Each structure stands twice: as structure tokens, then as C-alpha cells.
Amino acid sequence: MQSAEAVLHGLDDEQRAAASTLTGPLCILAGAGTGKTRAITHRIAYGVRAGVYDPHRVLAVTFTARAAAEMRSRLTGLGAPGVQARTFHAAALRQLQYFWPISVGGQMPQLLDHKVRLIAEAAKRLRLTTDRASLRDFASEVEWAKVSTITPEDYAAAAAGRDQPAGLDHASFARLYAAYEELKDDQHVIDFEDVLLLTAGMLTEDERVAAQVRQQYRHFVVDEFQDVSPLQQRLLDLWLGGREEICVVGDAAQTIYSFTGASPRYLLEFRRRYQQAEVVKLVRDYRSTPQVVKLANTLLAERSAEQPRLQRRTDWKRSTGEQAEDPPEWPDPLQLISQRDAGPDPSITQHPDDDAEAAWIASEIARLSEEGTPLSEVAVLYRTNGQSQTFEQALATAGISYQLRGSERFFSRREVREALAALRTTSMVDSDETVPQAVRAVLSSLGWAEKAPTSAGAVRERWESLAALVSLADDLSAEREGFTMRHLLAELEERSAAQHAPTVEGVTLASLHSAKGLEWDAVFLAGLCEGLMPISFAQTQAEVDEERRLLYVGITRARKHLSLSSSAARHAGGRGRRKPSRFLEPLRAELGLEPTVRKIAPGSGRPSPNAASRKKTAVCATCGTVLTAATQVRRQRCEDCPPRYDPELFEALREWRRQAAQEAGRPAFMIFADAELEIIAEHRPEASDEALLKLPGIGPKKLEAHGDGLKSVLQEHAPEVA
Structure with missing residues (x-):
């Protein structure tokens, strides 16, 4: 094993200062x-080799299973394989499972995979009308309340000023929240937030458990500390038990998850809480060129002036859900200094x-690919998932392969599951062949070949998945001495459990939120217009500032090539009234x-009767995605969100339309389009001319x-009145 000092070789001065500070708050x-x-x-590795840390008594906590797996892999390579690197939930669940028989007794409740079923049952008990979209909103609000340590009894007061979930007033949601908790108790199940709550409760109430956990873990490291929720901070405090052996890592400029209950307060106030804490700033950027870094610095430097104290208080509560008489001050952003050679200037189009x-x-x-940039090193990032369809179509038309981040998981794909099964059963596990040779021999029978298929579609997608496994075997074999097939299988099992997928050859399409923690050689930030960046529902200064930080995260994903773009209209031939994002002007x-310069054709001088309606951007009523297609605008729903209409009424309307079309000898869509029937089934209007004329798509002629036929269907399916 190398000496402890050897671990510090290759670190810059700031990294070395951080790595060599082994005790006390950092x-x-x-x-x-x-x-x-x-x-x-x-x-961590330096502390282990220096004898300061027992590797089995160090707990490193991060926020994603992928990040935890990456940390474990690096620690193993540095000679510290015994360190626990886990997410908050994984660490808490492990402790809860171990101590439950000792502290509580009996069988531990079953972990609930999804909240929606129980929330739907709770809503039914309260006679609340729900659909899939509203249930999803209710589940998100329950999660926010629980990670913010807000009980059903306290919810109505704590949520004052917060948007109503799915339009349900806060008092009614508090009753729904309470009914959901009662159902969980009745069915002896717990959700993911309960894992943290119960672990925290166990450590608080049972001194034996707390003492044993604190004896087990002496040193703590918390990554992405700007994203800690109040509940996670409470659990961390209980783990520490008043000790100060903690190292936190974060960047306030990358706070982009406030809507989930995450709070940057704990990072911003760390020095106030631990007055003896050492603070080390890492500002040398090894990822991006000076041109990209300069643009990122410029964006943050243009952050709006500090709001008055009262407004800051209101904004802090609205964006974080926290009451704050003295909200923490946001520090000046870190000024990054690029350590890379100069590259091409970013473009704004x-x-x-x-x-x-x-x-x-x-x-x-296509041009970058011809010049040598691998497609796996290119990403197109956008604000909302609903924007991906346009880019999918454009890339498919150009014959460029792509992968949607957030769609089917890599290790869930059929060809990947088949490949793992074949690798497990191969007789080559104990052979003398190298790992890359053995993997190629096994996967060639499943469709892999040295040369990629020229066709697109399923054949190419299957090959790319298998090629990613081949490439991973090559990389790991080159990095680790004595690497065997058994080591590869263990690595694949761990990656599968953590959903830590290898790189797939193809352009990545992803939302800005899901791109956090990733990087590419070339990044295209698309759709940067008002209403999308910042998003239309960002109203307060705090919310607009978070949108700015989200764009900052997008810019800093690029290593070399960076493009920022917007469009003046949604569709060809549109009037081009969209404004580029306000964030682009300083850039x-x-x-x-x-x-x-926006060129608008001169008007007649008279106000347009439709001007008021055009001022408001059409957004999905469920997720807030800006809508572009006319049918989506009419439905007030994007393609990704589930319908909100009554399915029984919708099918009855479709059957009536089919019969009406047959009698008239016309296509069904000329009677009523599906989107129009969905609107009718959602609004369930009264069977009257006045009510029907209020719906989009129904005019006097159609009425x-x-x-008469519409009224007949509506009367037949009218809800019973108590």
C-alpha cells in the first residue's frame, strides 16, 4: 500500500488543504x-492511511445512489474499501432494519413503494374527487410536508402562502394528509420519508440505539449539503450527537431543489453554527474552458439586487416552506477559474x-460528430420534459441516435438483463482469458459486434446497450490491476442496484434538473425564452433566482462546446412574439x-380583442409545462401528464360520436375531435346550451x-346529487 502522503499527490493547493484537514468541522x-x-x-483515504480514521467508522452521505456508488468505487481504488458511502435513505433504512427488533420489537412495517394507492383510498374516504394527476400532486405535497417535519396538524398554518396542491385548499389537504397517515398505520406500512422519521425517532427515544450508532460512526461526510432537508439535517444531528467530526461539501449557487423541501440554510449557516469550522473554497474549474466558465460567472454576477428585508422573509418562506425571522444571507457566488486551455466561444442564437x-x-x-466529438459526449438540455419531443423528431430525421434520460432505466432493458444473465452463467468466469475478451465472446452471441449496425431503431439500440457493457469492461480492466470476471460481475450487481448505468453511445436528451451532477463535451441549452427560462410560475424574486441558478447548472455541464438558443414562435408561420430569456442579455x-432586436410588424393602432389572451402563456394544468401544440393547449395538458377526465363519460361520448358520424356519413373527427371530447368529459357541464357554449371547440353551429346528442349523453351520465 502507498504511503498516506502519496494520496495527496496530484491535488491542487485548495484540494490538498481540504483533504489534509481531518478533524473538526470542515x-x-x-x-x-x-x-x-x-x-x-x-x-477519507488520507485519513484511513494516516491511521486517523477507522474505515468502518466513517459514513459518507450523498443524495443519489449513483453518486454513492461512484464514491465507493473511488474509495476502493484509493485503498479505503471499508468506508460506508450511502444515500440518507439507504443509511437510515439499514439502521432501522437492524435496530427495529431491539428497540421496537415485532416485525418491521413493510416499505411502501408508491404513495398514490393509499392517497387515493384516503381521498375516497373523505369523498374528494381525484384523478391520476391530482393524486401525483398530493403525493408530492405529502413528501414536502414530511421532509419539512410538518405534521398534518401543523400543515395548514405552515403552508400558508404556498400554492394549493391540485387546487385543494390547505385545510382539506391537512385532512387528506391525516387520513393517509392513519391508513398507513392500519395497514402496517411505511413510506420512504417514514424511514428517516422513524430512524430519527428511534435515536431520540432509545439511548441504547443512539449510543451504538454513535459508537459505530465517528466521522461524517455530507455531499451536496445545499440540498439537505430539515428532516435529513435532524437525522444528521442525531448521528453526530453533539460531536463536531463533520465535513460538508456544497455550493449555494447550485441550489435548485427548493421545491422538494431542500434548504440551503444549513450550508449558509454552517459557520454560524460551528464557529471554529475551517472553510476551504474550491474555485479551480477543471471541467470547462475559460469561455464557458466566464459565461457562468457572468450569469451569477447579474443576480438581482438584494430584496428588502420583509420581501426576503416572504420569498424565503415561499421558496423553502420555512418560517424565518432572519433568513440567511446568500453569499457572493464563487468566481470559478478555468484550468483548461481556451476553447471555442459559446454561441447564442x-x-x-x-x-x-x-x-x-x-x-x-452532426457537424461536431464529423469533427470527432462522440455522440455520448453531447447533450441537449431543456427546462421541462414536454420539450423533448421536438428534439427527438429532429435527431431521428437526421439519423442521429439519442437516449432520453429519465426514460427506461439502463439495467431494466431486456437486452441488458439478458447480457447479465449470460455473463453470470458463462464458464469463462474461471478461464484464463482477459475480462474484455470474455465479455466480447459472451455478448457477441446476443447481438454485439465490433462494427455498429448501420440501421437505426431497435437493432441499433440493442447494440448500443451491449456496447456500453463492453466499454465498461474495457475501462475497469484498464483501471484496476488483477481485474477478473468475478470482479466485473460484482461491479455490475452493485451498479444495477444503484442504477449506475455505463455510458451509452447517443446524444443525451434531459431536463436541466436531471442533468445535475453530469457533464458532456458539448451542451445545447434549448428553449431559453420567457415562460420557460425563467418558468412562467416563478413569480417571486427567490423563485426567479432559483431559475437563474438552474441555468447556471446547465452552463457548467459543458466542457468545451456550449450553445444557448431560443425560438421566436412555437410553430412555423407563427407571429414570433416570444421573447428570449432575460438571462441571455448580459451573456x-x-x-x-x-x-x-425584436421586429414586430406595425399594428393598426387598435387593441386586438385577443391581446389579453396572448399575454398569458398556455401551460399544463398538472405540471406547468409550457404547451405548444394546439390540441395540448385546448386540453390544458401536456403529453406526459395523465388525463383528468371521467373515463366512463369519455367512452360514452366516443360511442355517441361514432354513431353520429355513421349517420352523417362523415369521419368521426369532423363531428368532435378527441381533445374536445376530453374537455367535455373533464368539465362535465350541465346539459344546457349556455354551459356547452362556454367550452372551447363548441360554437353555435356545432351546438x-x-x-341534442351531447345533452342526452351528459344527462345519462350526470352525477347523482345527494
Whole structure:
């Protein structure tokens, strides 16, 4: 084994200062791309080799299973394989399962995979009308309340000023929340938030358990500390038990999950709480070129001036859900300093419409690919998932393969499951062949070949999945001495459990939120117009600032090539009234570009009767996605969200339409489109001319032709009145 000092070789001065500070509270403020994971893993390994840490008494906590798996892999490579690196939930669940028989007794409740079923049952008991979309909103609100340590009794007061979940007033939701908790108790099940709550309760109430946990873990490291929730902080305090052997790593400029209950307060106030804490700032950016870093610094430097004290108090509560007489001050953002050679200037472009923007991005990706940039090193990032369809179509038309981040998980794919089964049963586990040779021999029978298929579609997708496994075997074999097939199988099992997928050859399409923690050689930030960036429902200064930080996260994902783009209209031939994002103007000035000039055709001088309606961006009533397609606008629902209409009434309307179309000898869609029937089934209007005329898609002529039939169906399916 190498000496302890050897672990510090290759670290810069700031990383070395962080890695060599082994005791006492330590706060590492790490900007994007500054090597925070490298710093904390080398710190742990250095402490282990120096004899300061017992590896089995160190707990490193992060927020995703992927990040935890990456940390464990690095620690193993650094000679510290016994360190526990887990998510908050995984660490808490392990303790809860171990101590439950000792502290509580009996069988531990079963862990509930999804809340929706029980929430639906609770709503039914309260006679609340729900659909899949509202149930999803209710589940998210329950999660927010629980991670914010808000009980059903306290919810109504704590949620004052917060948006009503699915339009349900706070008092009614508090009753729903209470009914959900009662159902869990009746059925002897717990949800994921209960894992943290019960573990915290056990440590609080049972001194024997608390003493044993604190004896087991002496040193703590918490990554992404700006994303800690009040409940996670409470559990962390109980683990510490008043001790100060804690190292936290975070960056306030990357706080983008406030809507889930995460709070940057604990990072911002760390020095206030631990007055003797050492603070190390990592500002050397090893990821991005000077051009990309300069743009990121410019974006944060333009953050709006501090709001008055009262407004800050209101904004802090609205964005975090916390009461705060003295909300913490946001520090000046870290000024990153690029350590890479100069690269190309970022580009900022505006296009006539969404399709033109997507086609231009596809052509730029093709150019980069021809110049040698692998498709796996290219990403298109956007604000909402509903924007992906346009880019999927453009890339497919251009013959460019892509993968949707957040769609089917890599280890859930059929070909990957078949490959893992074949690798487990192969007789080559104990052979003398190298791991890469053995993997190629096994996977060649499943469709892998040295040369990629020229066709697109399922054949190419299957090959890319298998090729990712081959590439992973090559990389691990090169990195680890004495690497065997048994080691590979163990690595694949761990990655499968953590959903830590290898790289797949293809452009990544992802939302900005899901891109956190990732990086690519080339990044296209698309759809940067008002209403999307910042999103239309960002109303307060705190919410707009979080949108700015979200764009900052997107910019800092790029290593070399960066493109920011917007479109003036949704569809070809549109009037082009969209405004580029307000965040782009200072970036244009930094790049020496002229300010955006919007050319609007001169009007008649008379106000348009539709002007008021055009001022409001159409968004999905469920998730807030900006809607572009006309049918989506009519439905007030994007393609990703489930319908909100009464399915029984909808099917009855479809059957009536089919018969009416047959009698008239016309296609069914000429009677009523599906979108129009969905709106009728959702609103369930009274069977009257006045009520029907209020719905979009029904005018006097259509009412005269088909009103009697519609009224008949509505009367037949009218809800019973108590």
C-alpha cells in the first residue's frame, strides 16, 4: 500500500488543504467542476492511511445512489474499501432494519413503494374527487410536508402562502394528509420519508440505539449539503450527537431543489453554527474552458439586487416552506477559474420557431460528430420534459441516435438483463482469458459486434446497450490491476442496484434538473425564452433566482462546446412574439453580441380583442409545462401528464360520436375531435346550451348540429346529487 502522503499527490493547493484537514468541522465550498468528489474521497483515504480514521467508522452521505456508488468505487481504488458511502435513505433504512427488533420489537412495517394507492383510498374516504394527476400532486405535497417535519396538524398554518396542491385548499389537504397517515398505520406500512422519521425517532427515544450508532460512526461526510432537508439535517444531528467530526461539501449557487423541501440554510449557516469550522473554497474549474466558465460567472454576477428585508422573509418562506425571522444571507457566488486551455466561444442564437431551432441543433450535432466529438459526449438540455419531443423528431430525421434520460432505466432493458444473465452463467468466469475478451465472446452471441449496425431503431439500440457493457469492461480492466470476471460481475450487481448505468453511445436528451451532477463535451441549452427560462410560475424574486441558478447548472455541464438558443414562435408561420430569456442579455454583452432586436410588424393602432389572451402563456394544468401544440393547449395538458377526465363519460361520448358520424356519413373527427371530447368529459357541464357554449371547440353551429346528442349523453351520465 502507498504511503498516506502519496494520496495527496496530484491535488491542487485548495484540494490538498481540504483533504489534509481531518478533524473538526470542515466546510468545503466547491464550485462546479472543481473536483469536490476527488477532494472528499482523497480526504477519507488520507485519513484511513494516516491511521486517523477507522474505515468502518466513517459514513459518507450523498443524495443519489449513483453518486454513492461512484464514491465507493473511488474509495476502493484509493485503498479505503471499508468506508460506508450511502444515500440518507439507504443509511437510515439499514439502521432501522437492524435496530427495529431491539428497540421496537415485532416485525418491521413493510416499505411502501408508491404513495398514490393509499392517497387515493384516503381521498375516497373523505369523498374528494381525484384523478391520476391530482393524486401525483398530493403525493408530492405529502413528501414536502414530511421532509419539512410538518405534521398534518401543523400543515395548514405552515403552508400558508404556498400554492394549493391540485387546487385543494390547505385545510382539506391537512385532512387528506391525516387520513393517509392513519391508513398507513392500519395497514402496517411505511413510506420512504417514514424511514428517516422513524430512524430519527428511534435515536431520540432509545439511548441504547443512539449510543451504538454513535459508537459505530465517528466521522461524517455530507455531499451536496445545499440540498439537505430539515428532516435529513435532524437525522444528521442525531448521528453526530453533539460531536463536531463533520465535513460538508456544497455550493449555494447550485441550489435548485427548493421545491422538494431542500434548504440551503444549513450550508449558509454552517459557520454560524460551528464557529471554529475551517472553510476551504474550491474555485479551480477543471471541467470547462475559460469561455464557458466566464459565461457562468457572468450569469451569477447579474443576480438581482438584494430584496428588502420583509420581501426576503416572504420569498424565503415561499421558496423553502420555512418560517424565518432572519433568513440567511446568500453569499457572493464563487468566481470559478478555468484550468483548461481556451476553447471555442459559446454561441447564442434565436430561431424562427421550435422546429427550426431543433433542426439547427441536430445539424450542429452532426457537424461536431464529423469533427470527432462522440455522440455520448453531447447533450441537449431543456427546462421541462414536454420539450423533448421536438428534439427527438429532429435527431431521428437526421439519423442521429439519442437516449432520453429519465426514460427506461439502463439495467431494466431486456437486452441488458439478458447480457447479465449470460455473463453470470458463462464458464469463462474461471478461464484464463482477459475480462474484455470474455465479455466480447459472451455478448457477441446476443447481438454485439465490433462494427455498429448501420440501421437505426431497435437493432441499433440493442447494440448500443451491449456496447456500453463492453466499454465498461474495457475501462475497469484498464483501471484496476488483477481485474477478473468475478470482479466485473460484482461491479455490475452493485451498479444495477444503484442504477449506475455505463455510458451509452447517443446524444443525451434531459431536463436541466436531471442533468445535475453530469457533464458532456458539448451542451445545447434549448428553449431559453420567457415562460420557460425563467418558468412562467416563478413569480417571486427567490423563485426567479432559483431559475437563474438552474441555468447556471446547465452552463457548467459543458466542457468545451456550449450553445444557448431560443425560438421566436412555437410553430412555423407563427407571429414570433416570444421573447428570449432575460438571462441571455448580459451573456450576449459578455460575448460582444448585439442586444436582441425584436421586429414586430406595425399594428393598426387598435387593441386586438385577443391581446389579453396572448399575454398569458398556455401551460399544463398538472405540471406547468409550457404547451405548444394546439390540441395540448385546448386540453390544458401536456403529453406526459395523465388525463383528468371521467373515463366512463369519455367512452360514452366516443360511442355517441361514432354513431353520429355513421349517420352523417362523415369521419368521426369532423363531428368532435378527441381533445374536445376530453374537455367535455373533464368539465362535465350541465346539459344546457349556455354551459356547452362556454367550452372551447363548441360554437353555435356545432351546438345546433349536435347539441341534442351531447345533452342526452351528459344527462345519462350526470352525477347523482345527494
